[in-house]
Structures are given as structure tokens and as C-alpha cells.
Amino acid sequence: MFPDSRGASPSMMAEIAHYALELWHEHRIPIILSTLFVLSLLRIYLHSTQQREDLRVLPKAYEKLSQNGSAGAVEKPKVVVKDDDSEGSESPRTGNEKRGAKQGPRRIKGDISKKGRGSADSGGDERKIQVLVFYSSLTASTEKVTQTFTQELAASLGCTTEEKPDSKFLPPRVLDLAEIDLDEYFITPPKPETEQTDLFYLFIIPSYNIDSINDTFLEHLQETHHDFRIDTSPLAPILGYSVFGLGDREGWPTEEEGFCVQAKEADKWMAKLSGRKRAYPLGMGDWKRDGKERLLEWTTGLTEVLRQLEQTGALGEGVPGSGDPLESDDEEEAEDDGEVVVEEVSVSKGTKGRSPGSLEDVEDIGRIMELSQADGSGKTSMAPLAVDFTTEGKPAAKKAATVTVKEMVPKSSPTYAALTKQGYSIVGSHSGVKICRWTKSALRGRGSCYKYSFYGINSHQCMESTPSLSCSNKCVFCWRHGTNPVGTTWRWVVDPPQLIFDGVKENHYKKIKMMRGVPGVRAERFAEAMRVRHCALSLVGEPIFYPHINEFLGMLHGERISSFLVCNAQHPDQLAALQHVTQLYVSIDASNRESLRRIDRPLHRDFWERFQRCLDILRERRFRQRTVFRLTLVKGFNIEDEAEGYADLVERGLPCFVEVKGVTYCGTSTSSNAGLTMANVPFYQEVCDFVVALEKALLKRGLQYGIAAEHAHSCCILLASERFRVDGKWHTLIDYDKFFQLLEEKGPDGDFTPEDYMGPPTPEWATWGNGGFDPRDQRVDRRGRPIEAA
Ligand SMILES: Cc1cc2nc3c(=O)[nH]c(=O)nc-3n(C[C@H](O)[C@H](O)[C@H](O)COP(=O)(O)O)c2cc1C
Numbered sequence: 001m002f003p004d005s006r007g008a009s010p011s012m013m014a015e016i017a018h019y020a021l022e023l024w025h026e027h028r029i030p031i032i033l034s035t036l037f038v039l040s041l042l043r044i045y046l047h048s049t050q051q052r053e054d055l056r057v058l059p060k061a062y063e064k065l066s067q068n069g070s071a072g073a074v075e076k077p078k079v080v081v082k083d084d085d086s087e088g089s090e091s092p093r094t095g096n097e098k099r100g101a102k103q104g105p106r107r108i109k110g111d112i113s114k115k116g117r118g119s120a121d122s123g124g125d126e127r128k129i130q131v132l133v134f135y136s137s138l139t140a141s142t143e144k145v146t147q148t149f150t151q152e153l154a155a156s157l158g159c160t161t162e163e164k165p166d167s168k169f170l171p172p173r174v175l176d177l178a179e180i181d182l183d184e185y186f187i188t189p190p191k192p193e194t195e196q197t198d199l200f201y202l203f204i205i206p207s208y209n210i211d212s213i214n215d216t217f218l219e220h221l222q223e224t225h226h227d228f229r230i231d232t233s234p235l236a237p238i239l240g241y242s243v244f245g246l247g248d249r250e251g252w253p254t255e256e257e258g259f260c261v262q263a264k265e266a267d268k269w270m271a272k273l274s275g276r277k278r279a280y281p282l283g284m285g286d287w288k289r290d291g292k293e294r295l296l297e298w299t300t301g302l303t304e305v306l307r308q309l310e311q312t313g314a315l316g317e318g319v320p321g322s323g324d325p326l327e328s329d330d331e332e333e334a335e336d337d338g339e340v341v342v343e344e345v346s347v348s349k350g351t352k353g354r355s356p357g358s359l360e361d362v363e364d365i366g367r368i369m370e371l372s373q374a375d376g377s378g379k380t381s382m383a384p385l386a387v388d389f390t391t392e393g394k395p396a397a398k399k400a401a402t403v404t405v406k407e408m409v410p411k412s413s414p415t416y417a418a419l420t421k422q423g424y425s426i427v428g429s430h431s432g433v434k435i436c437r438w439t440k441s442a443l444r445g446r447g448s449c450y451k452y453s454f455y456g457i458n459s460h461q462c463m464e465s466t467p468s469l470s471c472s473n474k475c476v477f478c479w480r481h482g483t484n485p486v487g488t489t490w491r492w493v494v495d496p497p498q499l500i501f502d503g504v505k506e507n508h509y510k511k512i513k514m515m516r517g518v519p520g521v522r523a524e525r526f527a528e529a530m531r532v533r534h535c536a537l538s539l540v541g542e543p544i545f546y547p548h549i550n551e552f553l554g555m556l557h558g559e560r561i562s563s564f565l566v567c568n569a570q571h572p573d574q575l576a577a578l579q580h581v582t583q584l585y586v587s588i589d590a591s592n593r594e595s596l597r598r599i600d601r602p603l604h605r606d607f608w609e610r611f612q613r614c615l616d617i618l619r620e621r622r623f624r625q626r627t628v629f630r631l632t633l634v635k636g637f638n639i640e641d642e643a644e645g646y647a648d649l650v651e652r653g654l655p656c657f658v659e660v661k662g663v664t665y666c667g668t669s670t671s672s673n674a675g676l677t678m679a680n681v682p683f684y685q686e687v688c689d690f691v692v693a694l695e696k697a698l699l700k701r702g703l704q705y706g707i708a709a710e711h712a713h714s715c716c717i718l719l720a721s722e723r724f725r726v727d728g729k730w731h732t733l734i735d736y737d738k739f740f741q742l743l744e745e746k747g748p749d750g751d752f753t754p755e756d757y758m759g760p761p762t763p764e765w766a767t768w769g770n771g772g773f774d775p776r777d778q779r780v781d782r783r784g785r786p787i788e789a790a
């Protein structure tokens with residue numbers, strides 16, 4: 001017992017204090033924890049016994065509205081929401097609030113009401129239905145199918161061209177998945193123009209076993225589904241959806257082997273995201289065989305469902321396979337549980353039957369490179385599954401998921417067959433080489449390409465190749481749509497640079513040798529052609545996409561082969577890391593964002609920002625690299641009224657040269673499918689007019705450029721910076737020996753300028769106004785008959 005403090009002596013008081021302090025020091029943690037525990041218990045007790053007040057905020061706001069007289073605009077309350085079950089108090093929810101609720105976050109907990117929001121008892125008689133038809137297309141057949149289908153659907157729903165007051169349906173809208181912002185439509189439904197509109201999604205999706213926008217789209221759906229920040233069924237507000245797939249039974253005979261595999265995937269993810277609102281079962285057809293009949297069946301069934309929706313506001317009982325009320329089990333695959341599994345898998349050589357897992361990115365390129373080098377072939381190797389630990393909420397690997405590191409263009413693929421048919425030699429698994437028509441023409445003394453006139457390149461000593469057949473654009477004028485693999489990131493096996501270098505040379509020489517017996521080939525040119533002097537890295541695809549582009553360039557330069565590298569201004573990081581090339585091109589296919597989207601059809605969503613960053617990099621590099629803007633003019637796309645816009649871009653990038661070229665029409669079905677006809681090819685005079693307008697626009701901005709040279713034969717004109725005019729003469733030619741000498745002295749990152757390897761004056765015959773045809777050669781017409789000079 002402690003003595004009463006009132007009667008205690010000071011020494012005793014000090015002793016007590018000391019004892020209490022010691023006690024506190026020894027037991028302070030349990031004391032604090034016990035106190036906190038007791039306080040928490042007290043708080044829980046008080047909270048559970050306290051009388052709660054009604055939630056009055058919404059009703060009061062409503063009453064206020066009514067008193068102000070604006071309640072007339074508010075619908076009569078129809079939906080009753082219980083704020084608190086224990087009290088049984090009901091607060092009426094107004095029409096406006098109902099709409100407000102629709103916009104806010106909404107968690108779907110299993111049951112989906114069979115009544116659509118357009119149903120009679122939800123007071124939605126005035127509500128409209130907007131059908132959105134999404135499609136994707138590489139070789140344009142799906143685009144055509146979609147347009148026709150949409151017109152026919154509109155006709156049968158009675159909403160052909162414009163909104164009719166008596167039709168519930170607004171004219172359907174067609175949307176290209178490659179052109180829309182996926183976030184806008186597939187995280188939550190977009191806000192319709194009027195609040196009284198409900199959306200219905202339709203999809204016509206072809207399948208591709210190569211990278212395409214379909215992969216981006218499916219990945220987007222998958223990521224939205226797995227994103228913990230997004231509701232489980234964020235697309236539940238749509239009225240319904242249905243998918244029709246186009247495929248090819250010849251190459252992919254069964255569904256297991258990949259027939260319409262991506263349509264199936266789209267259907268599966270849409271079922272999850274929409275809370276199983278599949279309005280009509282997945283349709284599938286092979287356009288070469290039964291596509292038309294299957295599409296008709298699907299359209300007929302779908303129209304019936306839409307009619308039902310119009311009349312009742314609900315999807316109805318559904319036909320077998322439709323999403324409501326029950327789904328098959330295969331859509332209920334195990335959810336990610338955050339467990340990361342790293343496993344070794346073998347590289348698949350085949351391409352058929354791609355699995356959903358193929359959507360995962362493989363980013364560990366260095367590792368893949370090592371492994372692919374291990375056996376020297378770069379073809380089949382064991383590769384680890386790359387794991388991304390950085391993305392919150394997106395587990396990097398599914399339980400037991402297997403990721404296959406594919407070859408970009410495997411020998412067994414249709415892409416390989418299509419490219420080789422077009423005359424490409426495929427080297428390794430992602431590189432190509434082809435003899436261009438100017439090489440053949442120069443061998444026969446029938447003229448060289450504009451690069452001879454402008455820069456002194458002998459076409460018969462030029463090798464056109466690429467270390468990456470893949471590209472991140474789908475330009476309308478690209479002649480190989482449907483055959484080139486597309487993608488935004490490198491996700492394939494990486495071949496070693498030496499393999500590519502040796503392979504492209506070997507195949508190039510093989511093709512040159514085949515010209516030996518061709519009539520008209522000149523012996524001296526043939527001999528010269530057996531020594532490649534130049535490499536145009538511009539064949540197809542995007543060369544700087546190749547992760548070892550600098551090493552590859554080093555090999556070219558090591559054999560004194562000059563490098564003209566063309567990139568599509570979509571990979572700023574790679575561009576920034578690029579070492580010396582003899583001439584560095586950036587394709588400038590449009591002068592503004594919209595036009596660029598229309599022409600290049602880029603896969604990157606931030607394509608314009610990437611494009612502009614590339615221009616900034618070029619500007620920084622202009623005293624180290626010989627930089628060129630390459631403009632390809634397509635009538636009806638990027639010529640009209642765009643000179644000023646291009647001048648702005650030149651002002652931003654300040655390239656050494658601007659090459660302006662009219663598009664070449666190749667007359668294939670792919671180019672016409674992409675919407676190009678001969679009418680899109682500008683006449684030479686139109687290209688001249690454009691260049692004159694551009695020069696004027698540049699001078700107006702105080703930019704010192706002039707028209708230096710032309711090559712009328714290939715519809716190409718060169719504007720050059722005054723940096724390359726010496727004593728009143730243009731010097732657009734290149735001193736290649738000097739370039740290699742500088743490179744050898746100063747290294748691939750060495751400090752030397754384009755002026756340091758500027759060549760002799762541009763030959764008179766190539767300057768502006770003189771046509772630019774090589775006087776050593778004989779011009780011929782299409783049939784090879786000599787054309788006399790004018
Ligand atoms: C490169 C390429 C890959 C293809 N891969 C598949 C496939 O894996 N499964 C399939 O069923 N059809 C495949 N097809 C066939 C297309 O889906 C079919 O031809 C479709 O109609 C093409 O539509 P589009 O040209 O409008 O883009 C492929 C076609 C191409 C060109």
C-alpha cells in the first residue's frame with residue numbers, strides 16, 4: 001500500500017514518483033494497448049446504441065427543387081430506395097437522380113435485371129437506342145462487310161439516314177477499333193448525346209494470327225476486367241451486345257486450330273464486362289465459303305432481338321447461347337489471385353490456335369536474345385516468362401499461364417508465304433531483303449532512282465532491307481497490308497545482328513545473280529552490283545524497332561556500306577538512342593493530328609505526341625546527323641491546304657532536307673481496299689505546285705530552304721537547307737568515303753556534322769527545272785521502248 005500523499009513526506013513523494021515512473025517504463029506498451037482497446041470498445045458500444053438520423057440530404061434537395069418551381073422538370077418519383085433497412089425509411093429517387101446514379105460508379109452483384117432501361121415500367125418510352133457497330137480490318141474486307149451490314153440493319157430497323165421521331169432506333173454508327181479511343185467505349189459506356197439514349201454494342205471481328213489492333217482491343221478488355229479500380233461489370237449499362245467473327249477455314253479449319261479465335265475472345269470478355277448481356281450468340285463465318293449465309297443468320301436473329309428490345313425494353317428469354325440468364329462454365333475461368341508463376345516454355349514454331357495467353361507481353365528482350373543466340377539459329381529456344389512487377393493491380397502472370405515467345409514471321413505462317421510470293425527474302429525470323437525495281441532498272445541502264453540524282457547513290461549497288469518486318473502503323477499507302485506483322489512493342493524472338501547481316505547480303509547477291517541472264521543487263525554494272533555500297537533500311541516495317549539496330553548499323557559501316565534509315569516517327573526512345581547513320585529519315589505523312597491518324601492509322605494511342613517528340617529529337621540532332629523529312633503526298637488525304645501545316649513541322653524539326661514524293665500506286669487489291677485508287681496519285685505538276693507553296697511558307701517563317709533538285713521520273717522533289725548551298729550551288733550529294741573516314745576516326749557517337757561529309761555540287765541535270773534523269777541512261781516506256789528526251 002502507498003501512504004496517502006497528503007500526509008506523505010517529500011522524500012516519500014519522490015520515491016512514489018520514481019516507482020510510478022519505473023512502472024510506466026516497464027509496462028507502457030501493454031498499458032497503451034489496453035487503453036486503446038477499452039476506448040475502441042466504448043466507441044463501438046456508443047455507436048450501436050445511438051439513435052440514427054434519417055439521411056436527409058437528397059430528399060431535402062428534392063423538396064427545395066419542387067418549392068422553387070423547377071420540379072416540373074423532374075419526373076415523378078418511380079424508384080424507391082431504402083436508405084436504412086433497420087428503420088424501413090424510404091426515400092424516393094427521382095428521374096434525375098436515377099440518371100445521376102447511372103453516371104456514378106455502380107457495382108454489379110450478380111443479378112442483372114431482365115428489364116432494360118428502356119422498359120415500359122422504367123418510364124423510358126421516349127428513350128432511344130443507339131446501335132454502335134465496332135469492327136477491325138487489316139485487309140479491308142471486314143470494313144466493307146460492316147458498312148453493308150450496317151446499312152441493311154438500319155433499313156430493317158427503319159432508321160436509315162436520320163433519326164425518325166417514330167423509331168426508337170437512332171441510325172447505327174460504325175466505329176473502327178483502330179481509330180477510336182478504347183478507353184472511351186470499353187471502360188464505361190460513353191455518355192450519349194442525349195441522356196435519353198441507351199447503347200447497344202455490335203462487333204464484326206476478323207481474326208489474325210499476327211499482331212493487330214485486335215490484340216490491343218482484347219488486351220484492353222482483359223485489363224479492364226482485371227483492374228481492381230474498375231467495377232466488375234463496367235459495361236453493364238449497355239442494353240446488350242453481340243459479336244460476329246470472320247475467319248478463314250482454309251488456314252484455320254477448326255476453332256481449336258484458331259478459326260475466328262479473336263471473335264470468340266471478344267465475345268467472352270464482353271460477356272464479363274457487360275454482366276453477361278450477350279443479346280445474340282456469337283456468329284462465325286468464312287467469307288470465302290459460308291460467311292454470307294452465317295452473317296445473314298446472325299443478322300436475322302439479332303434483328304429479332306432488337307425488335308423485342310424496342311417493344312419490351314428487355315432482351316427476352318434468349319436463344320441458346322445468349323448471355324442471360326445463364327452462361328456456360330468456360331467463361332468462369334479462375335480469377336487472378338496475384339500469384340506469380342515463372343516458368344520456362346519452349347518457343348512455338350507454329351502459329352495456329354493462338355491462346356489467350358498470347359496477349360501477354362514479353363519484355364525481357366536481352367534474355368531472349370541470349371537464349372536465341374545460344375543455338376546460333378535464333379529460332380527455337382527456351383525463354384523465361386517476363387514478369388512485370390510494376391503494374392499495380394495487374395498481376396503479371398496468371399496461375400499456370402504459359403507464354404510463348406513467338407517468331408515474328410515463322411516459315412509456316414501465311415505472312416511468310418505472302419511476303420516471299422511478293423519477292424521478299426525472309427532472313428531469320430523478322431528481317432527481309434528485296435531487290436527494288438530501280439536496282440534492276442540500273443543494271444539494265446534504264447535509270448536509277450532519285451537517290452542517285454540527289455545523293456549519288458548507285459541503284460545497282462543498293463540493297464533494300466529491314467531488320468524488322470513489323471511496324472506500328474498501317475499507312476493507307478503501304479503496299480503490304482495484311483502481310484506485315486504489326487505491333488507496338490517488340491514481343492518476338494530477337495535474331496542476332498550478325499545472322500541478319502550475313503543473311504540479307506547472301507539473299508541480295510543471290511537475287512542479283514539471278515539477273516545475269518536478263519536481257520539488257522550491262523556487264524560492268526552487273527560486276528559492280530556484286531559489291532553492295534548502300535543499304536536503304538526502308539523496305540517495310542520499322543528498322544529502329546529492332547533492339548540491336550546500332551550493332552547492325554555498325555556491321556554495315558564496317559564494310560563501308562552507307563545507311564539510309566527511314567523511321568516512322570513513332571519510336572522516340574529508340575530514335576534518341578540511335579548512333580550515326582549516313583542519312584536519317586523521318587516519314588512525315590501528314591501535317592496535323594487528324595490527318596496523321598487517317599493516313600498512318602497508327603497503333604499507338606499517343607501517336608501525335610510520339611511524332612512530335614521525334615521531331616524534337618531530329619532538331620537536336622541536326623548538326624550531328626544528316627536529317628531528312630520524307631513527305632509522301634496522297635491526293636485527297638494530305639496535300640490540300642496542308643503546306644502551311646508542313647511548314648510548321650519543318651520549323652519544329654529543322655531537317656537538313658525535305659524530300660517530297662507523290663504516292664506510288666501499286667494497283668493491288670490491298671491498296672484499293674485501303675481506299676486508294678489512281679485518283680489519289682498526284683500528277684507531277686501537282687507535286688511541283690505543292691513544293692513551291694511549301695517553299696513560300698518556309699520563307700514566310702524566315703526558314704532558309706530552297707528547292708534544290710528533282711527527279712520527275714519518280715515524282716520526287718528535294719528541298720534543302722541553305723546549309724547545303726555553297727557559293728550559290730547546291731551540294732546535296734554525299735562524300736561517302738569521308739563519312740566512313742569520320743566514323744572510323746570518331747566512332748559511332750562521334751562528334752561530326754553533316755557538312756563534314758558534304759559531297760561535290762549537285763549535277764546540273766538533277767537541279768530544279770532539269771528533270772533529274774541520269775544522262776548516262778536511256779529512258780524507256782513501260783514496254784521498254786526508248787523515249788527520246790524532250
Ligand atoms: C495475316 C492474317 C492472319 C490471319 N489469321 C487468322 C486466324 O488466326 N484465324 C482465322 O480464322 N482467320 C485468320 N485470318 C483470316 C482473316 O480473319 C479473314 O480473311 C478476314 O476476312 C480478314 O478480314 P480483313 O481483311 O477485313 O481484315 C487471317 C488473315 C490474315 C491476312
Ligand code: SF4
Pocket residue numbers: 471472473474475477478479539540541542567568587
Ligand atoms: S511506316 Fe512504312 S512500312 Fe510502316 S506502314 Fe508506313 S509505309 Fe508501311
